[in-house]
Amino acid sequence: MNRKSVTATLLAAALLSGVAMQSAFAAEEKTNPIPGIPSNSLEMWGGKDGVHEWAVALFHYIMLDTRINFLFKEFGNPERQIFLNTQLETMVLGGPNEYQGASMTAAHADLNINMEQFNAVVEAAYNACERINLHYWACNQVIAALAPFTDDIVTR
Amino acid sequence: MKRNERAARTGSFLKAAAILAAGLFSGNAAAGFYNDGKVLLTGGVATIDGAGGGGITPWAVINGYGTRDGINGSLHYTYAYLPNYSLNSYGASVGLYDRLELSFTRSTLPTGSTFDTVGLIAGILPGVVGDTGIEPFNTTIEMDVFGAKLRLFGDAVYTSDSLIPQVSIGGFYKDNKNKDLLTTLQAAKRKDWEAYVSVTKVYFPFSTLVNLTGRYTSANQTGLTGFGYKDRTNGGSGKKDDKKEMRLEVSIATLVAKNTAFGAEYAQHGTSLDNVGVNLNGIGTGQLVGAITDALGPVTDVAGVSLDHLDDTLTQHEDDWYDLFFAYAPNKRISFVVAYAMLGNITLTPDQHGFYLSTHLTF
Numbered sequence: 149m150n151r152k153s154v155t156a157t158l159l160a161a162a163l164l165s166g167v168a169m170q171s172a173f174a175a176e177e178k179t180n181p182i183p184g185i186p187s188n189s190l191e192m193w194g195g196k197d198g199v200h201e202w203a204v205a206l207f208h209y210i211m212l213d214t215r216i217n218f219l220f221k222e223f224g225n226p227e228r229q230i231f232l233n234t235q236l237e238t239m240v241l242g243g244p245n246e247y248q249g250a251s252m253t254a255a256h257a258d259l260n261i262n263m264e265q266f267n268a269v270v271e272a273a274y275n276a277c278e279r280i281n282l283h284y285w286a287c288n289q290v291i292a293a294l295a296p297f298t299d300d301i302v303t304r
Numbered sequence: 305m306k307r308n309e310r311a312a313r314t315g316s317f318l319k320a321a322a323i324l325a326a327g328l329f330s331g332n333a334a335a336g337f338y339n340d341g342k343v344l345l346t347g348g349v350a351t352i353d354g355a356g357g358g359g360i361t362p363w364a365v366i367n368g369y370g371t372r373d374g375i376n377g378s379l380h381y382t383y384a385y386l387p388n389y390s391l392n393s394y395g396a397s398v399g400l401y402d403r404l405e406l407s408f409t410r411s412t413l414p415t416g417s418t419f420d421t422v423g424l425i426a427g428i429l430p431g432v433v434g435d436t437g438i439e440p441f442n443t444t445i446e447m448d449v450f451g452a453k454l455r456l457f458g459d460a461v462y463t464s465d466s467l468i469p470q471v472s473i474g475g476f477y478k479d480n481k482n483k484d485l486l487t488t489l490q491a492a493k494r495k496d497w498e499a500y501v502s503v504t505k506v507y508f509p510f511s512t513l514v515n516l517t518g519r520y521t522s523a524n525q526t527g528l529t530g531f532g533y534k535d536r537t538n539g540g541s542g543k544k545d546d547k548k549e550m551r552l553e554v555s556i557a558t559l560v561a562k563n564t565a566f567g568a569e570y571a572q573h574g575t576s577l578d579n580v581g582v583n584l585n586g587i588g589t590g591q592l593v594g595a596i597t598d599a600l601g602p603v604t605d606v607a608g609v610s611l612d613h614l615d616d617t618l619t620q621h622e623d624d625w626y627d628l629f630f631a632y633a634p635n636k637r638i639s640f641v642v643a644y645a646m647l648g649n650i651t652l653t654p655d656q657h658g659f660y661l662s663t664h665l666t667f
């Protein structure tokens with residue numbers, strides 16, 4: 149195979165596998181809130197374990213909220229999402245990038261999520277912070293760090 | 305990665321159809337235009353002019369809790385208790401699709417003892433001064449404020465990785481009902497419009513909202529004492545200044561909990577009526593003091609004011625406004641603001657500092 153046809157084959161494969169390919173290549177990067185979040189943010193959160201406790205609480209509140217829980221019941225997988233959200237939030241709070249899931253665009257592309265549903269998840273995030281007794285100001289660091297994903301997630 | 309791929313391979317079409325069905329059968333989709341999907345306090349509270357914002361400064365946010373998918377309404381009542389005035393402002397607003405905000409507010413301002421001296425003088429010299437719009441006690445100013453605000457671009461809340469703020473333009477049409485009083489105070493107009501541009505941004509790393517507003521106006525005391533200046537003494541042929549100017553306003557609010565904020569505001573005010581006396585039927589302050597001194601003969605004070613100071617007493621002043629506020633929203637239906645307003649000189653009375661209470665109902 150010459151170089152041109154290799155490229156063409158790769159391109160076709162990418163198109164065929166669609167989202168799967170995209171997620172394999174486009175796992176998320178750290179976001180860049182302005183001004184930056186404090187360097188001790190992850191520490192304030194109690195490290196990766198703290199983030200995990202929060203993600204558990206987050207899904208507790210998400211699953212109680214009738215504005216959004218139907219989406220998660222139908223298409224979500226709480227166990228997997230708690231695992232992946234722990235990795236993602238640990239990263240955006242300043243930890244290492246160990247995120248193994250799909251990009252935010254790919255993960256939410258077909259869900260037709262609107263602003264109210266996004267805000268409902270934000271409200272659940274605040275409730276989860278309170279549940280794990282995290283200071284409100286520390287909680288806002290995760291909001292600052294996740295906010296840049298808004299346009300990737302809200303497609304309606 | 306295996307599970308990931310499995311999830312991703314789910315047919316998009318089936319998924320979309322299922323979501324549509326789920327949406328149709330959930331109560332939320334059936335609610336139609338109504339929407340209250342914003343996060344707590346992100347629509348601001350109600351300013352005394354009725355627009356969404358802080359206490360005195362409109363913000364770029366669209367009032368209420370409606371997202372870009374719906375409509376949300378609110379009612380507000382504000383009461384400011386100042387040494388010589390009490391401001392009551394009540395009204396309604398509607399936020400449409402997080403794009404357009406329409407508001408109406410009525411302000412009533414019983415002036416307490418401020419104008420009593422003037423009223424008393426008018427009473428002493430009835431044939432000379434005519435109708436001043438001022439009673440010896442309880443003179444009330446009423447003003448209707450119609451407002452509209454359009455969000456141009458930006459998202460004050462979620463664009464944390466960009467310096468672009470939320471930017472809105474807006475305007476008010478203010479209709480002050482007390483024509484006689486405004487003539488006495490020598491305002492050029494009793495009805496006028498104002499335009500403003502507001503930029504608002506939340507900085508989550510600091511849990512702080514910052515708003516800057518430029519207001520293009522000729523208002524005296526937000527319009528409560530009219531707009532601009534027109535010399536009405538000696539037949540009213542004198543100087544007139546009703547040009548609008550750009551004035552700066554700033555609000556800074558720090559969130560200490562998701563439902564609680566405190567902060568400060570500043571609003572630059574104009575000087576059209578600063579150092580302007582009152583006019584009673586064409587008679588200016590200087591002439592008036594002379595006439596009163598003659599009329600009263602041996603009497604040396606009126607309503608506790610020495611006639612020596614009558615000149616000062618009848619001269620108006622205006623200062624920039626400041627306030628410190630505390631806002632609490634227990635839920636999306638109601639919020640409360642307690643503020644300390646420092647409004648300085650208001651027309652004839654200095655040191656108008658006092659408490660401000662406001663409640664905002666959203667539905």
Ligand code: HEM
Nearest residue numbers: 216219220223224232233249250255261265266269294311
């Ligand atoms: C900043 C906000 C959000 C973050 C950080 C986030 C994060 C994630 C992550 C890490 C995944 C796993 C991706 C994977 O399986 O590889 C995911 C999937 C998912 N998210 Fe979100 N999400 C957010 C907002 C939302 C909202 C607003 C909704 C709906 C109301 C939502 C619904 C879902 C669902 C249903 C899945 C599973 C999709 C599937 O497996 O096909 N998410 N999200």
